[in-house]
Each structure stands twice: as structure tokens, then as C-alpha cells.
Amino acid sequence: MxxxxxxxxxxxxALRAAPSDTLTTPxxxxxxxxxxxxxxHLRHTGALIRRNLLWIRQDPESMFDAILFPVIFTxxxxxxxxxxxxxxxGGGQDAxxxxxxxxxxxxxGMNMAQGVGTGFNQDFNSGVMDRFRSLPxxxxxxxxxxxxxxxxxxxxxxxxxxxxxxxxxxxxxxxxGLLASVGLSVVFGSALMWVFLTLGVxxxxxxxxxxxxxxxxxxxxxxxxxxxxxASMPGWLRNFTDYNPLSALADxxxxxxxxxxxxxxxxxxxxWSVGLTAVMAPVAIHKFRTKS
Amino acid sequence: xxxxxxxxxxxxxxxxVRGLVKHYGETKALDGVDLDVREGTVMGVLGPNxxxxxxxxxxxxxxxxxxxxxxxxAGYDVVRQPRQLRRVIGLTGQYASVDEKLPGWENLYLIxxxxxxxxxxxxxxxxxxxxxxxxxxxARRPAGTxxxxxxxxxDLAASMIGRPAVLYLDEPTTGLDPRTRxxxxxxxxxxxxxxxxxxxxxxxxxxAEQLASELTVVDRGKVIAxxxxxxxxxxxxxxSLRVRPVDPLQLRxxxxxxxxxxxTGLATTTVDNETGTLLVPILSDEQLTAVVGAVTARxxxxxxxxxxxxxxxxxxxxxxxxxxxxxxxxxxxxSLKEVAA
Numbered sequence: 001m002x003x004x005x006x007x008x009x010x011x012x013x014a015l016r017a018a019p020s021d022t023l024t025t026p027x028x029x030x031x032x033x034x035x036x037x038x039x040x041h042l043r044h045t046g047a048l049i050r051r052n053l054l055w056i057r058q059d060p061e062s063m064f065d066a067i068l069f070p071v072i073f074t075x076x077x078x079x080x081x082x083x084x085x086x087x088x089x090g091g092g093q094d095a096x097x098x099x100x101x102x103x104x105x106x107x108x109g110m111n112m113a114q115g116v117g118t119g120f121n122q123d124f125n126s127g128v129m130d131r132f133r134s135l136p137x138x139x140x141x142x143x144x145x146x147x148x149x150x151x152x153x154x155x156x157x158x159x160x161x162x163x164x165x166x167x168x169x170x171x172x173x174x175x176x177g178l179l180a181s182v183g184l185s186v187v188f189g190s191a192l193m194w195v196f197l198t199l200g201v202x203x204x205x206x207x208x209x210x211x212x213x214x215x216x217x218x219x220x221x222x223x224x225x226x227x228x229x230x231a232s233m234p235g236w237l238r239n240f241t242d243y244n245p246l247s248a249l250a251d252x253x254x255x256x257x258x259x260x261x262x263x264x265x266x267x268x269x270x271x272w273s274v275g276l277t278a279v280m281a282p283v284a285i286h287k288f289r290t291k292s
Numbered sequence: 293x294x295x296x297x298x299x300x301x302x303x304x305x306x307x308x309v310r311g312l313v314k315h316y317g318e319t320k321a322l323d324g325v326d327l328d329v330r331e332g333t334v335m336g337v338l339g340p341n342x343x344x345x346x347x348x349x350x351x352x353x354x355x356x357x358x359x360x361x362x363x364x365x366a367g368y369d370v371v372r373q374p375r376q377l378r379r380v381i382g383l384t385g386q387y388a389s390v391d392e393k394l395p396g397w398e399n400l401y402l403i404x405x406x407x408x409x410x411x412x413x414x415x416x417x418x419x420x421x422x423x424x425x426x427x428x429x430x431a432r433r434p435a436g437t438x439x440x441x442x443x444x445x446x447d448l449a450a451s452m453i454g455r456p457a458v459l460y461l462d463e464p465t466t467g468l469d470p471r472t473r474x475x476x477x478x479x480x481x482x483x484x485x486x487x488x489x490x491x492x493x494x495x496x497x498x499x500a501e502q503l504a505s506e507l508t509v510v511d512r513g514k515v516i517a518x519x520x521x522x523x524x525x526x527x528x529x530x531x532s533l534r535v536r537p538v539d540p541l542q543l544r545x546x547x548x549x550x551x552x553x554x555x556t557g558l559a560t561t562t563v564d565n566e567t568g569t570l571l572v573p574i575l576s577d578e579q580l581t582a583v584v585g586a587v588t589a590r591x592x593x594x595x596x597x598x599x600x601x602x603x604x605x606x607x608x609x610x611x612x613x614x615x616x617x618x619x620x621x622x623x624x625x626x627s628l629k630e631v632a633a
Contacts, residue, residue: 033372033373033374033375033376034375034376035375036375040408043405043408044405044406046405047402047405047406048402048406050402051391051394051398051402054393054394054395054398055393055394058393058394058434059393126389126391126392127385127386127389127390128389128390128391130350130353130355130383130385130389131383131385131389131390131403131450131451132406133354133355134353134354134355134378134381134383135378135403135406135407136375136376136378136379136407136408137406
């Protein structure tokens with residue numbers, strides 16, 4: 001069997017030939033392990049993306065959260081808090097719509113990320129994961145595929161959000177800024193997904209993952225500038241919100257979509273994204289690889 | 293050069309295990325297990341729940357690493373060459389490990405792609421195996437809607453996609469009703485006919501006898517007996533005859549008569565008053581005939597006579613002197629729950 005099997009026709013033959021080959025050649029016994037090529041990684045990830053997309057086709061209800069979440073949050077915040085917070089912004093509900101929509105968009109990645117952990121935990125505890133892990137694939141492929149599909153869901157949720165936002169009166173000032181914020185949201189969202197994937201792999205059941213996600217996310221979301229300006233908050237809370245990466249993310253989106261300074265917040269967001277990914281992706285893949 | 297997988301009985305071993313140890317805290321799941329499976333044979337690993345069977349399979353399929361010891365499968369070391377090893381094995385788990393949300397065809401196509409088949413080859417292989425395992429009609433339905441037997445067949449098909457040299461069947465029929473169990477056995481026998489080496493774990497003596505040529509009995513992480521099926525059966529007292537006289541009052545005299553004649557196996561005849569039957573241990577067909585002859589000569593009318601294989605419990609009792617710890621008696625209703633969970 002060749003060390004780097006070519007992807008297509010010859011491999012089937014190689015597999016067929018494997019038994020006699022490997023059983024009679026002493027060299028096979030001494031050889032080290034063969035690495036998996038980048039092309040093979042992409043092929044495996046692609047096959048697993050197809051699997052996760054078929055899940056959605058099989059169970060369209062799984063898209064409900066991606067539809068309902070942006071609808072409910074937009075309506076809730078705009079109509080319940082919009083009037084009063086808008087006043088403090090020196091306008092009314094309209095002013096609040098312009099304020100909160102970039103924030104909600106920034107939040108989309110985070111909410112999708114939370115779901116990744118829960119879903120992956122259930123998937124991980126099913127027998128099919130043992131089968132995947134007994135196949136000659138890069139084990140990161142399973143995680144990459146999950147993240148790719150969740151990012152697609154997130155983009156879908158973002159599109160729903162923008163639709164509702166326009167319906168409740170959001171004025172798109174800068175299309176390039178809008179696209180840039182979507183991109184940033186994807187970057188930050190995928191970084192968070194690694195965090196939740198790690199939780200999903202390490203925690204015992206889906207309920208704990210969900211509870212844990214809720215515990216972490218609630219203070220981070222509400223203790224940020226996503227829903228309301230931080231100016232009126234007490235000093236101790238402002239210290240928290242100022243260092244909260246979600247504030248930086250929301251403020252960057254706001255700057256990009258509405259105009260205003262973005263440089264500092266953009267850097268903070270990017271550093272957080274890169275940092276989380278650099279630390280958590282290897283941890284998640286390692287945990288996935290070694291979990292018994 | 294002497295290799296670890298040179299089989300003592302000649303030829304090369306497809307699976308060689310030496311001193312395998314895996315502890316979970318205080319629990320010794322495997323406590324120094326040795327095993328040799330010759331190429332092209334079926335090795336049955338018999339033991340109760342918690343004996344370490346599944347741990348063994350999980351180590352041999354690279355899902356977990358051993359704490360100590362060595363294992364070589366088809367020439368590849370489980371710890372040092374896991375990726376190469378994964379190319380030559382097939383795994384069928386205790387609970388059907390197929391994706392329930394995906395249609396049967398998609399399950400097989402996915403595995404084909406993950407095994408680096410081209411799209412075209414993966415499609416062809418999926419079609420071929422669905423046909424082979426009589427699942428073509430259900431190809432487009434989600435596997436979650438399949439019956440227990442269909443799911444196991446899909447699971448078997450999935451493990452055959454890569455044309456494995458070694459196939460692990462981890463309790464392939466646990467929780468299936470007898471009819472479905474026979475169905476799975478037929479499939480497994482056909483697979484064995486194609487030359488693959490099989491490592492089968494089971495809790496059922498009957499299953500081991502149906503499928504395996506050699507048997508390793510494990511208990512609490514240790515091998516307590518190994519050998520050919522016939523040899524082990526003889527050691528544990530072979531089969532039993534269950535005889536039901538029409539008149540329950542004949543039970544005792546009949547038992548005494550058989551023991552006096554000395555035509556029964558190693559153990560003595562036992563009277564089961566609850567069911568109104570006698571359990572007569574026998575070692576051969578000649579003994580069976582002799583028992584029937586003696587009953588007839590005595591002029592006792594019997595309403596039924598059946599042969600029974602020793603249960604796992606009996607095997608354990610005679611090999612270890614203690615009962616198998618918590619053997620599972622799964623009914624079809626339970627199995628549905630298990631599969632659903």
C-alpha cells in the first residue's frame with residue numbers, strides 16, 4: 001500500500017490488496033504512521049459537510065432557531081425597549097433601531113456558536129462518532145465540517161435579521177460596512193464555536209453544555225454595549241463592559257455600518273478571535289481525538 | 293526475525309494481542325489479555341457485561357489507547373500506526389452505529405467518501421452493498437425509520453465498504469429478537485465466507501457456536517479459557533437434554549434411573565419441578581440416543597424433548613466456579629428502547 005494513496009481509482013485496489021500486502025511484508029511492520037494530506041482533509045470535510053446539510057434537509061425544523069431568533073430579538077428590543085433607550089440616544093425608536101441592529105448582528109455568531117456545542121455533544125455521544133473515529137480521516141475534519149455548516153446557518157440567520165431590521169425601519173447607510181461586519185461576525189463566531197465545541201466534547205450531556213453556555217453567555221451579552229449604551233452604567237459594570245469582547249465586536253459593527261471610529265475595537269475583536277481560535281481549536285481537536 | 297504476529301499454530305495472525313491492560317481508576321477493564329486470531333477465521337470472545345470485551349474492541353479499533361501491552365492488527369501496531377490500521381479494519385458496534393438522520397444510501401456513500409473512494413466508486417459501492425444486504429428498497433429512507441434488524445444490516449454494510457481485512461463485531465445481536473438474530477447470523481456467515489478475519493464479541497454461547505471456530509472466554513478483564521468451540525463445550529459439559537414426562541411424578545424416578553445407568557455427561561441429572569422437566573447433561577449424540585432409548589425401555593411417556601446449549605451462566609459456573617456477573621436478558625421491547633436511546 002502506498003504511503004500517500006491517490007484519492008481515486010487506485011485506492012480501491014490498494015484496499016483490496018491491503019491484507020496480503022501488510023500481512024506478509026515485514027517492512028509494513030516497521031513503518032511509521034502515514035500522514036493525511038491536505039487534499040484528503042478537504043475531501044473528508046466536504047463529505048461531512050454534506051452529512052450535516054442533509055440533516056437540515058431531513059429535519060427542516062432545525063432551522064427554526066436561525067429564523068425565530070433574529071425575528072424575536074429584533075421585535076422584542078425594538079418595540080419593548082426601543083422607545084425609552086432611544087430617548088437617551090437623543091432620538092426615539094428610530095434612533096434605537098440604528099443602534100441595536102449592528103449589535104444584534106454581532107450577537108448572531110455567538111448564539112449560533114452556543115448551539116454548536118449542544119448539537120455536537122448529542123452527535124458525539126451517538127455510535128456513529130465511533131465509526132468516524134475508527135476511519136482513516138483527520139479527526140479535525142468532523143469539527144471543521146460542523147463549523148462550516150454552522151457558519152452557513154449563521155449567515156442565513158443574519159440575512160433574516162437584516163430583512164426584519166429593514167421592515168422595522170432600519171436604514172442601511174453603508175453596504176460595504178454591512179458586509180464587513182458580517183465578515184467580522186463570522187470570524188468572531190467561528191472562534192467562539194471552538195470554545196463551545198470543546199465544551200461539547202468534554203461535558204457529559206447536552207443539558208450541561210446548554211446550561212454552561214447560558215451561564216457564560218448571559219452576562220457577556222447583557223453586560224456589553226450590544227443592547228444599550230454603556231454610558232449610564234455604574235463604574236464597576238463599565239469596567240466589565242469595556243473589556244468585554246462582545247462590546248468591542250458590537251462597537252466595531254456599529255462603526256462600520258453607521259460610520260465612526262472602528263480601528264481600536266476592530267483590533268480588539270480580531271485579537272480575541274485569533275487568540276480564542278489559536279488556543280481552543282487545538283484543544284477541541286485534541287479532546288476529540290483522545291476522548292475514550 | 294520473530295514477529296509478534298507469528299501464530300504459534302502456524303501462519304500469521306491477523307490479530308495479535310499481548311499483555312493488554314486498560315484500567316479505569318480502580319476498575320481493571322483489561323488486566324493482561326493475550327489473544328491470537330488466525331487469518332480468515334472467526335474468533336469469538338465470550339463474556340458477561342463488564343468482562344472487558346468492548347474495551348478490547350475499542351483498543352483494537354484505535355478508539356482508545358491501552359495502558360500497557362501490545363496489539364498488532366493486520367501487521368499494524370494499534371498505538372504507533374493507527375491511521376494505517378484504520379484502513380484495514382471494519383467496526384460494527386454494539387448499538388448500530390449508523391447516522392439515523394441520514395438515509396441508508398447516504399450513510400454508505402459518506403463512509404465511502406471518508407475512505408477516499410471517488411464519488412463514482414462511493415456511489416457504486418453504496419448501491420452494491422445495499423443490494424447485497426437487501427436494503428435497496430429502503431435506500432432513501434432515514435436509517436432512524438429502519439427496524440432493528442435492518443439497522444444492524446446497514447451497520448454491517450457500512451463496515452464492509454473498505455473491504456476490511458479484519459472485522460470487529462461487537463455484540464452484533466445483543467437486544468435483537470430471535471428471528472432477527474438469525475437474519476444477522478446468516479449475513480455474518482456470508483461475510484466470513486468471503487475470507488475476512490472476524491473478531492466477534494458476544495454474551496451468547498449459542499452465537500459463539502453458530503459463528504466462531506475458536507473461542508476465548510473472558511471475565512473481569514482476564515482470559516479464563518481459550519480453545520476450539522467443541523473442546524470448550526466438552527469442558528463445560530456440552531449440551532443438555534430437557535425432557536418433559538407427561539406425568540410429573542415420573543420426574544424423580546426417571547432422573548435416578550438415568551444417573552444409575554451412567555449414560556449422561558459429567559454432571560448429574562437435575563430435576564426442575566417448576567417446569568416439570570429434567571435437565572440431562574450429554575456430551576455426544578450417542579448419549580442422546582441412549583437417553584431416549586432408556587426412557588422408552590422404561591415405558592415412560594414424554595410430551596417433549598429438546599436439546600439446549602449451555603448458557604453463558606453455565607459456562608461460567610463450570611469454568612470459574614462463580615456465576616457470570618449480571619448477564620443481560622434482553623427482550624425485544626428492551627432492544628427497541630436501547631436502539632432509540
